[in-house]
Amino acid sequence: MTPTTDPDEPPQRPGPIGGDMAAIIHGLSRRWRIPALTARHSNTAVMGLFAFVNGVISIGLMAAAALVTGAPFIFPSLGPTAFLLFYTPMVPAASPRNTIFGHLIGCAAGYLALVMFGLTDQGPALVEGVTAARVGAAAVSLGLTSGIMVWLRVPHPPAGATTLIVSLGILSEPWQLAVLMLAVVLLTIQGFVINRMAGIDYPVWAPKT
Numbered sequence: 347m348t349p350t351t352d353p354d355e356p357p358q359r360p361g362p363i364g365g366d367m368a369a370i371i372h373g374l375s376r377r378w379r380i381p382a383l384t385a386r387h388s389n390t391a392v393m394g395l396f397a398f399v400n401g402v403i404s405i406g407l408m409a410a411a412a413l414v415t416g417a418p419f420i421f422p423s424l425g426p427t428a429f430l431l432f433y434t435p436m437v438p439a440a441s442p443r444n445t446i447f448g449h450l451i452g453c454a455a456g457y458l459a460l461v462m463f464g465l466t467d468q469g470p471a472l473v474e475g476v477t478a479a480r481v482g483a484a485a486v487s488l489g490l491t492s493g494i495m496v497w498l499r500v501p502h503p504p505a506g507a508t509t510l511i512v513s514l515g516i517l518s519e520p521w522q523l524a525v526l527m528l529a530v531v532l533l534t535i536q537g538f539v540i541n542r543m544a545g546i547d548y549p550v551w552a553p554k555t
Contacts, residue, residue, distance in 0.1 A: 365433040366546060367393050373544030397432070404428045404536060408529055417525040418517050423449070423507035424533060430504065431537030435546055438553035439502050442534050448495055448502025449530045453523045455490035456512025459483035470515035480514065487513035 361368030372387035386392045405424060412419040427449075430440040438444055460466045463479040463486075471480050491509040495501045508526070511517050517526060541548035 361393070362388055362390060363393065366435055367396065367433055370432065370435075370541065370544040370546060371396050373546065374540075377543055377545075397429075400432055400540075401425075401428060404432075404533060407536075408533070411529075418522050419525060419529045419532075421508070421511055421517060421526060421529070423452075423504040423511065424529060426504040426507065427502070427530070428533060428537075430502075431533070432540065435537065435541045435548045436554065440537075441549045441551070441553040442538065443549075443552045444500045444502045445534050445537075446527075446530060447498065447500040448505035449508050450527060451494050451498070451500070452487075452491045452505035452508035453512055453526060455494065456483075456487045456509040457518070457520075457523065458490065459487035459509075459513045460515070460518055462486065465513075465515065466518065468515060470518075472514075472516070474515070483513040484510055 359366055359369055368388040371392060372384060375381075375383035375387060383392065405420065405428065408419045408424060411417070427445060430437070431445070434440055439448075457466075460483055463483040465479055465483055468474055468480075471477075474480075487509040488506055491505055495505065512523065517523065538548055538550075547554065
């Protein structure tokens with residue numbers, strides 16, 4: 347475990363396990379006036395507990411919305427996006443622009459691959475089995491997503507999972523993709539609010555230069 351530090355001492359970046367999680371805990375605990383937590387902001391056990399609680403809240407809210415509405419507000423690539431937003435919020439990949447455009451590119455590339463290989467009316471690969479067309483769609487979608495994110499300078503690694511979710515048919519209806527993007531926007535807003543509350547200069551849109 348990392349020893350406690352002076353509560354008035356500015357948090358170190360990166361923290362003891364890298365990233366800005368220690369700085370976020372420091373900022374939130376000072377805002378909420380919790381001296382005991384402020385003094386232990388760089389403690390590994392505290393950071394692990396924060397990551398656990400924040401992960402539960404972030405994805406739990408989306409899961410609750412999915413349960414109430416029956417819409418796909420929860421999908422696997424939200425997890426790594428949430429981790430980026432709260433672990434390394436200042437890296438370009440975690441900015442709102444990269445997060446939203448990255449997932450949007452993943453959705454569009456995945457659906458285009460379904461159209462190209464005639465899979466828009468097919469069930470998910472987990473049900474229908476893996477065919478040559480499905481392999482082609484997955485490969486093309488991931489290639490397009492990777493290439494377009496680089497060409498447009500909006501890399502966001504979790505978008506690679508999003509495009510496979512679509513090209514493998516797990517979420518493939520246009521309305522499902524719209525809900526998927528809404529979930530991304532909501533998570534990004536949550537990341538903005540929490541990071542700004544903690545005093546992290548998280549960007550409004552594009553990465554800080």
